[in-house]
Amino acid sequence: MPLIEIKNLHVSVQGKEILKGIDLNMNGGEVHAIMGPNGTGKSTLSYVLAGREGYEITEGSVLFDGVDLLKMEADERARAGLFLAFQYPMEIPGVATATFLKTALNAKRRAQGQDEIDAMEFLNLIKAKTAELEIPYEMIKRPLNVGFSGGEKKRAEVLQMSLLEPRVAILDETDSGLDIDALKVVSRGVNSLRSEARAFLIITHYQRLLTYIVPDFVHVLVGGRIVESGDKSLAELLEAEGYARFEENEAA
Amino acid sequence: MAATQQTVDAVREVETYKHGWETDIESDMAPKGLSEDIVRFISAKKEEPEWMLEWRLKAYRYWLTLADQEPDWAKLNYPKIDYQDSYYYAAPKLGDGPKSLDEVDPKLRETYDKLGIPLLEQEMLAGVAVDAVFDSVSVATTYKKKLSELGVIFCPMSEAIKEHPELVQKYLGSVVPYSDNFFATLNCAVFTDGSFVYIPKGLRCPMELSTYFRINEKNTGQFERTLIIAEEGSYVSYLEGCTAPQRDENQLHAAVVELVILDDAEIKYSTVQNWYPGDEDGKGGIYNFVTKRAACRGKNSKVMWTQVETGSAVTWKYPSCILQGDNSSGEFYSVAITNNRQQADTGTKMIHLGKNTRSKIIAKGISAGKSNSTYRGLVRMQPKADGSRNFTQCDSLLIGDQCGAHTVPYIESRNPTAQTEHEATTSKISDEQMFYCQQRGLNAEEAVSLIVNGFCKEVLQTLPMEFAVEAQKLVGISLEGSVG
Ligand SMILES: Nc1ncnc2c1ncn2[C@@H]1O[C@H](COP(=O)(O)OP(=O)(O)OP(=O)(O)O)[C@@H](O)[C@H]1O
Numbered sequence: 001m002p003l004i005e006i007k008n009l010h011v012s013v014q015g016k017e018i019l020k021g022i023d024l025n026m027n028g029g030e031v032h033a034i035m036g037p038n039g040t041g042k043s044t045l046s047y048v049l050a051g052r053e054g055y056e057i058t059e060g061s062v063l064f065d066g067v068d069l070l071k072m073e074a075d076e077r078a079r080a081g082l083f084l085a086f087q088y089p090m091e092i093p094g095v096a097t098a099t100f101l102k103t104a105l106n107a108k109r110r111a112q113g114q115d116e117i118d119a120m121e122f123l124n125l126i127k128a129k130t131a132e133l134e135i136p137y138e139m140i141k142r143p144l145n146v147g148f149s150g151g152e153k154k155r156a157e158v159l160q161m162s163l164l165e166p167r168v169a170i171l172d173e174t175d176s177g178l179d180i181d182a183l184k185v186v187s188r189g190v191n192s193l194r195s196e197a198r199a200f201l202i203i204t205h206y207q208r209l210l211t212y213i214v215p216d217f218v219h220v221l222v223g224g225r226i227v228e229s230g231d232k233s234l235a236e237l238l239e240a241e242g243y244a245r246f247e248e249n250e251a252a
Numbered sequence: 253m254a255a256t257q258q259t260v261d262a263v264r265e266v267e268t269y270k271h272g273w274e275t276d277i278e279s280d281m282a283p284k285g286l287s288e289d290i291v292r293f294i295s296a297k298k299e300e301p302e303w304m305l306e307w308r309l310k311a312y313r314y315w316l317t318l319a320d321q322e323p324d325w326a327k328l329n330y331p332k333i334d335y336q337d338s339y340y341y342a343a344p345k346l347g348d349g350p351k352s353l354d355e356v357d358p359k360l361r362e363t364y365d366k367l368g369i370p371l372l373e374q375e376m377l378a379g380v381a382v383d384a385v386f387d388s389v390s391v392a393t394t395y396k397k398k399l400s401e402l403g404v405i406f407c408p409m410s411e412a413i414k415e416h417p418e419l420v421q422k423y424l425g426s427v428v429p430y431s432d433n434f435f436a437t438l439n440c441a442v443f444t445d446g447s448f449v450y451i452p453k454g455l456r457c458p459m460e461l462s463t464y465f466r467i468n469e470k471n472t473g474q475f476e477r478t479l480i481i482a483e484e485g486s487y488v489s490y491l492e493g494c495t496a497p498q499r500d501e502n503q504l505h506a507a508v509v510e511l512v513i514l515d516d517a518e519i520k521y522s523t524v525q526n527w528y529p530g531d532e533d534g535k536g537g538i539y540n541f542v543t544k545r546a547a548c549r550g551k552n553s554k555v556m557w558t559q560v561e562t563g564s565a566v567t568w569k570y571p572s573c574i575l576q577g578d579n580s581s582g583e584f585y586s587v588a589i590t591n592n593r594q595q596a597d598t599g600t601k602m603i604h605l606g607k608n609t610r611s612k613i614i615a616k617g618i619s620a621g622k623s624n625s626t627y628r629g630l631v632r633m634q635p636k637a638d639g640s641r642n643f644t645q646c647d648s649l650l651i652g653d654q655c656g657a658h659t660v661p662y663i664e665s666r667n668p669t670a671q672t673e674h675e676a677t678t679s680k681i682s683d684e685q686m687f688y689c690q691q692r693g694l695n696a697e698e699a700v701s702l703i704v705n706g707f708c709k710e711v712l713q714t715l716p717m718e719f720a721v722e723a724q725k726l727v728g729i730s731l732e733g734s735v736g
């Protein structure tokens with residue numbers, strides 16, 4: 001059974017149809033990349049999967065491990081193992097990053113019938129994870145995302161992912177705003193999480209990321225539809241040619 | 253004394269008649285209503301000296317002249333209180349109240365559990381008649397012994413009146429005089445107990461003084477009177493109230509707290525108030541009318557008020573600082589949370605009298621449901637307050653669109669060298685923030701609790717450690733049902 005099974009998904013926002021019939025299956029162990037021009041519905045797809053309110057699903061279905069994902073609340077989906085690294089992470093003033101991480105981790109542990117994490121264990125875990133992602137330990141004492149640079153915010157997203165160990169991770173332009181070194185570090189972090197039990201959906205505009213995180217599939221999203229799918233070479237082609245030929249098709 | 257005895261006898265007669273059996277003098281309750289006789293009765297019950305009774309009567313007689321002066325300037329809406337429809341003295345008898353926790357309202361117990369309050373403490377809070385061998389008794393005794401060796405006096409007000417009359421006479425009413433305001437005057441007449449603290453010269457009190465350790469106070473009446481005196485160069489941190497809701501059939505609470513701070517001394521006074529707020533529709537709940545004031549009499553004296561107000565149906569409370577000594581400073585940190593139909597009108601007064609006095613106000617108001625919250629604050633720079641400074645910051649956070657938040661700052665400066673600074677913000681919890689938290693697995697209530705705790709952090713971190721943890725949980729609990 002695929003981990004994620006999207007069938008003919010149509011989504012409208014305020015009466016305007018944004019997604020016009022998406023079909024996509026992701027199995028455990030796979031990395032799928034989605035590329036496409038600005039405003040074609042990539043983030044919309046990620047929000048709909050994560051359960052954000054304000055989207056009208058007019059047609060289609062999404063199964064998560066065989067269960068109707070669209071019936072679940074956003075927090076249930078998260079606790080069931082769906083993670084979204086936001087294109088624009090939110091600031092939470094006054095809440096230390098460490099506190100936020102611990103609260104999120106405990107929410108998940110409780111859902112799984114585990115005890116809350118012990119303070120010492122958490123400290124060790126967080127130390128290891130920040131070191132791996134080359135995040136200064138000092139940063140996690142600061143309020144989450146408040147005053148973080150663009151790149152720091154993206155790293156903090158990956159830190160959260162790494163800590164929560166989701167089954168399905170959606171990364172929405174996690175590479176944008178990262179410098180070259182950070183891109184490598186973050187990619188390493190993602191790669192270390194790749195496993196047979198886990199699927200990734202990586203939204204990006206740049207082929208560069210995909211040289212570090214090598215995808216199994218690349219999909220082109222234009223005008224609310226997946227207009228082409230291929231392997232990693234498709235990304236290279238797009239980098240060279242842009243989206244012109246798809247947009248012509250779209251217009252036709 | 254003859255007069256008081258007469259009153260006691262009269263009361264006993266009334267009671268006997270009413271209930272058809274003899275009232276046991278040990279398990280007493282004054283009849284409903286307020287009169288000079290009731291004041292005498294309370295004083296007699298407490299075996300007070302004559303001077304105390306006289307003071308109460310003076311206050312009572314003055315209160316009668318205030319009949320039409322009940323404060324109405326606050327942004328609060330509640331039906332007129334019938335002062336004759338209340339009991340002013342009801343000492344709980346042993347064995348009164350629930351016999352065990354099983355008899356306590358399950359909803360209340362649920363809250364205790366969420367707060368992580370140990371079972372024994374829960375019993376105490378719920379008013380379970382506890383055994384004499386109850387652990388806390390010995391704990392309390394140990395503390396008391398240690399404190400008295402250091403010269404600290406920490407006892408119920410009623411005990412201080414008898415044991416330390418010279419101190420009580422010198423300081424009681426010296427910060428909040430009997431004629432101060434309608435509710436304070438009423439308190440002077442009918443207060444039943446409260447805490448008395450005296451910290452001797454030069455002593456840094458080595459432990460936080462908390463009402464937890466004052467077992468005889470576990471059922472303090474609704475009119476508390478607290479007096480704390482910090483002698484030269486001393487320091488004390490006092491914790492008041494508990495973070496669990498104490499149910500009370502009586503509606504009105506009118507407490508008075510007076511702090512006296514001498515040269516180079518400091519008092520840190522922390523309150524977590526979680527009286528019964530009434531139900532979702534605003535039925536029931538406590539009317540909390542409190543007068544708290546600190547007199548920074550000495551040079552370099554310092555007071556810090558921290559309050560976390562989550563309970564009560566109506567809150568009317570303005571812990572104030574009289575900054576009289578040169579270089580004295582006052583700080584006020586407040587979190588006021590209102591949900592459902594609760595109303596809070598709270599803030600502070602900073603009266604700068606001495607030179608180079610400093611004050612800082614950090615007030616965080618959170619309104620949810622159909623509640624209303626007002627920050628009301630006064631900063632006054634008197635002519636002699638050369639070079640004094642105030643900084644005020646008021647932040648309001650709204651949850652939903654049916655609640656209200658208001659900020660009413662009064663600034664009066666009569667000294668051109670004094671400076672005041674005021675900042676105010678109003679914000680809402682955004683849907684994006686909520687979604688972000690929920691995407692990380694937090695349910696709506698956890699998300700609100702986390703965001704609100706972040707919003708209040710500056711205030712909560714001024715609380716002593718153990719208190720801060722409970723207060724954080726309380727923030728979440730008091731906002732339950734405010735979203736989704
Ligand atoms: N709440 C909304 N109200 C109106 N239009 C919206 C709303 N949310 C999204 N849209 C529109 O939906 C379309 C798709 O937006 P989306 O954010 O999914 O694009 P994207 O593919 O992620 O673009 P980018 O590459 O720039 O991130 C855009 O035209 C956008 O303006």
Ligand SMILES: [Mg+2]
Nearest residue numbers: 042043044087
């Ligand atoms: Mg996008």
